[in-house]
Amino acid sequence: MDYGKYADMIKEELYPVWNVEKTVFKSSTFLSPSKDGLYYEREMVKQRDKEIILRLVQKTEGMVGIRQEEEKIIVKTYEESYSDLEGYHIFDIRYTKEELPTGLISNKREDGMIGRLLNKTEEKIHTEAEIERIIEELDIREYVSLKSCERLPIWKEVSEESRILPDMNNFSSSDFPLTEEIPKLVLRFLRNSDSNLCEAMVRYAVSQLQISFDEYICVGVLENTYYTKGIV
Numbered sequence: 497m498d499y500g501k502y503a504d505m506i507k508e509e510l511y512p513v514w515n516v517e518k519t520v521f522k523s524s525t526f527l528s529p530s531k532d533g534l535y536y537e538r539e540m541v542k543q544r545d546k547e548i549i550l551r552l553v554q555k556t557e558g559m560v561g562i563r564q565e566e567e568k569i570i571v572k573t574y575e576e577s578y579s580d581l582e583g584y585h586i587f588d589i590r591y592t593k594e595e596l597p598t599g600l601i602s603n604k605r606e607d608g609m610i611g612r613l614l615n616k617t618e619e620k621i622h623t624e625a626e627i628e629r630i631i632e633e634l635d636i637r638e639y640v641s642l643k644s645c646e647r648l649p650i651w652k653e654v655s656e657e658s659r660i661l662p663d664m665n666n667f668s669s670s671d672f673p674l675t676e677e678i679p680k681l682v683l684r685f686l687r688n689s690d691s692n693l694c695e696a697m698v699r700y701a702v703s704q705l706q707i708s709f710d711e712y713i714c715v716g717v718l719e720n721t722y723y724t725k726g727i728v
Contacts, residue, residue, distance in 0.1 A: 515587040520580050521553065535560060536576050540569045550586035627683070630708065631701050639697040640685040643719065647712070648680045660698050660716035662706035681705070681712035687722050694718060 499506050521540055551569060553562050558575040571581070624645060631642050648654070683705070685698050698716040706714040 517585045517587065518582070519585050520582055522580055535572050535574065538571045538573070540571070541567060547587050548585045549588045551583060552586065553581050553583040556581065626708070627705060630705055634701055634704060636697040636701060637688060639687070639689055639691055639694045640701075640718065641688055642701075643684040643686045645681060645683045648682055654680070654682055654715060654717060658717050660695060660702060660718060662699070662703040662714050662716075664699055664703035665706060678711070678713050681709055681714045682717060683714065684717045684719060686719055 551564070553569065553571060555562075556579075558573045558577065560572045560574060562572070563570050627645055628642060683698075683702060685694075685701070687694050695718055698718045702714040702716040706712075
């Protein structure tokens with residue numbers, strides 16, 4: 497694929513994260529090194545920040561080990577050095593929905609009694625009502641709404657340009673072969689907003705449905721019309 501003027505900005509096979517911040521641990525924050533046998537140890541007193549749940553220090557030449565204690569990080573080195581150390585802050589991502597960054601796709605789900613029961617019994621119910629229940633639990637109604645679902649035997653009923661495939665299950669241990677012989681379950685969605693994440697939400701929905709409806713290839717179609725309550 498030719499990305500044109502954006503080619504230098506594209507990073508393939510990388511996943512964006514929003515809770516990691518690169519930082520520099522200034523040497524002034526370390527106590528004077530104290531020699532202990534073969535090594536020097538430097539201590540960094542942790543600043544109290546309830547949002548930071550982990551601090552990572554990047555390993556440098558001469559560094560033997562790093563350990564974290566309740567109030568400080570201790571760096572052990574061969575050399576007596578006062579140079580700055582680079583590292584990362586890892587922030588807590590257990591936000592409520594209201595605290596999520598604007599326009600962020602999330603795997604947050606609504607917890608329902610039927611879903612809990614099915615997960616416990618490991619039973620699968622293959623009905624249109626079950627499709628609607630799964631999509632409802634995904635909490636994506638801010639972006640899209642399910643218009644219809646239908647079973648089709650072949651691809652040609654849906655143009656290649658409009659197909660949204662279930663390709664977000666890379667971390668699943670199950671294999672979902674996308675072959676011509678497998679019947680297709682086509683799910684048509686309507687937009688609920690102008691967000692550029694609408695297509696991503698459809699992709700997320702069909703990927704989740706693919707796990708439960710593995711005898712089909714689940715295919716999403718996002719129509720360029722908007723959902724109006726009471727009118728489809």
